[in-house]
Amino acid sequence: MEITDVNQYDLRYDLDESWSPAWKPGYEQTVHEVTVFELVTDAGISGVCSTSGFAARMDYRELAELFLVGEDPRRIDRLRERLAPLNLWGPRPWHFEVALWDIVGKDAGKPVYELLGGDGDPVPAYASTGERRDAERRLAYVEDRVDEGFEAVKLRMHADDPAADLDVARRVREAFPDLTLMVDANMGWSVPLAERRQWSFREALAVARELEELGGVAWLEEPLDRHDYRGLARLRGKTDVPIAGGEFNNGLYQFREFVRQESLDVLQPDAVLATGIENATHVAGMATTHGLEFAPHTWNDGLGFAANLQVLAATPARWCEYPLEPPGWVPEARDFLLEDPIRADDGSVKPPDGPGLGVELDWELVREMDQSSGGPDDR
């Protein structure tokens, strides 16, 4: 089998309701931008992958073609090596690895997790919020999720002064004493068009100690920069609240550094953003052998979610992240490019069990919405 072509589709989906991601202070999100890549083979099978709006509007179809056309997509180890220089000059190569697995799974007629030795059992999910909200609105949200069967919710903190966010967490804890809480500070990285906020080490420690008092906190996520391996390790040594991170780190060596420097309790690679599918399972192995927890990150879109679900199904991960912040960020908007959005049922998510990534793209919508110059119609 040989890759014969790479197509790029730039998609913009207008949200029914805008929303304000906590990690982009002052920014109101009204569209969901996704770039989809399609690796076409001479066997009549195509593999797909996506990357988020962070990287959208860049045409890197030609770069991808340079590295991939003429190669056998089943030789994933070789192609991972071949794609490594892409990481120096261009986009991260991980999403292309996801598309290779999609091809291999479709060729075998099996979901990727089955090829990796996993099972299709539903994975307990936590409802992952996206906004900083006042206590009344957040309590209403949590009540809805608990009614739906969720047993865990992740709250956002991203203010310079975390007092208001801590107060919301306290109110949620009082109202829902048995609910597992995760807290995400999103201090690990920054995005274009938003001012970067960062806690000092002492601020991060003060928050961690407040969360200790709160109790039932599964982890504090990204309280410091994603490369501050030493700072995270110091913080981890001074608090009982587990420290989590890794969503935007880049490749296996950075996860080795988290382990070597004892920076984290919870390793959170994202197949699309941080490691690819196979290396995410290797991070799971690192977690197991070092007594750490493994909880893959996901946020972007339905294809990215499907890729991370394949990892979840193939590893002993305990929690599936389920991004949900109605009315703006709902399954129909998050997964708009899929025929069927991925939905939680009674607080769990069943990994999609179709061949490859397990999900079907809504090709009619993708072709209609495409704004790139790299689609097949523009040759």
Ligand SMILES: [Mg+2]
């Ligand atoms: Mg996060």
